[in-house]
Amino acid sequence: MFGSGFRTLSASARRAPVFGAAALIVTGVVSAKAQLVLPGAVAPTPEGTVASPTKKRGVGSEMGAAAGPAIMPKAPTEDAIVAKILKQDGQGSAIEFSRAGADLQVAKLALVGDDLRRSGESCRVEVAGMPLKLTARESDTGLRRYQVAFPACPFTFSVLDGAILVTNEGKACELKEAGCRADPEGLWGMGADEIDPKKGEEMLGARARVETTVRNNFRALYDRNKKEKAIRNFLVKEQAGFSSWREEVCRSYAREPDFGYCALRLTEARAIALGAQLASGVKLPQAVVEEVAAENAKKDEKK
Numbered sequence: 001m002f003g004s005g006f007r008t009l010s011a012s013a014r015r016a017p018v019f020g021a022a023a024l025i026v027t028g029v030v031s032a033k034a035q036l037v038l039p040g041a042v043a044p045t046p047e048g049t050v051a052s053p054t055k056k057r058g059v060g061s062e063m064g065a066a067a068g069p070a071i072m073p074k075a076p077t078e079d080a081i082v083a084k085i086l087k088q089d090g091q092g093s094a095i096e097f098s099r100a101g102a103d104l105q106v107a108k109l110a111l112v113g114d115d116l117r118r119s120g121e122s123c124r125v126e127v128a129g130m131p132l133k134l135t136a137r138e139s140d141t142g143l144r145r146y147q148v149a150f151p152a153c154p155f156t157f158s159v160l161d162g163a164i165l166v167t168n169e170g171k172a173c174e175l176k177e178a179g180c181r182a183d184p185e186g187l188w189g190m191g192a193d194e195i196d197p198k199k200g201e202e203m204l205g206a207r208a209r210v211e212t213t214v215r216n217n218f219r220a221l222y223d224r225n226k227k228e229k230a231i232r233n234f235l236v237k238e239q240a241g242f243s244s245w246r247e248e249v250c251r252s253y254a255r256e257p258d259f260g261y262c263a264l265r266l267t268e269a270r271a272i273a274l275g276a277q278l279a280s281g282v283k284l285p286q287a288v289v290e291e292v293a294a295e296n297a298k299k300d301e302k303k
Helices: 197-225 229-250 261-280 286-302
Strands: 085-088 094-100 103-115 122-126 132-137 145-148 155-160 163-167 173-175 180-182 186-189
Touching (some): 103 145, 155 186, 163 261, 186 261, 197 229, 229 286
Antiparallel strands (some): 103 132
């Protein structure tokens, strides 16, 4: 949902908050109007008043009309995650990165999951053989992306600001020797004990500003591609599904209702992805390309 080619998560695959897993694609698209309104951004209608009839809206109002110029946010560098303990959903599994010269590597990794030997109990595995090597991967989201060389549980992640977003093909890893099943997917970032209660309003304010950037960038991207039906439809669907995807990823993050830390990081990543699409063009997923080709083939047959 950051940009074309980035997988999304399904609510049914989320694990308990103790290790906050994530899964694959959000298949439904909800109302774009509902998706892009920040919690608390719209005041409720006072009791006893009558709301005005709803008018039909175009893409500009449904997706958020641009309020300013498009911005190309800079992607966070690896320095944003080095020498920090990043925790999955702010608790449980943890990872720490270091550098070996110019190369980024995993210095420590601990996975929390389900005990395969004792039903209903959790397990924790301190991964041996440190450090783990990382391989840079291509990404069309504008974010730096790496794959972790851990045969028992290989996963990839995108670098965010002081956090990483992990994907693992929607599959939990079975660490058989340890008798533990863990799912690394989700946001790994600031721990619950590190969040400063005084910064709650600051985080919410920062998210509101980034939301404005997202709307402006989407509007600019839509306007640039509105004559291309396939790209236009893809952009609208992707934008409409972003907020529901973000909610699914962040619902298990520690203290999220109070601070919105996870939502802020994912919204920043969305702004970067849109900026990357503005700079380099929109790359349609292969499935969309094949669907368009099939539609065109049917039209040719009818001629």
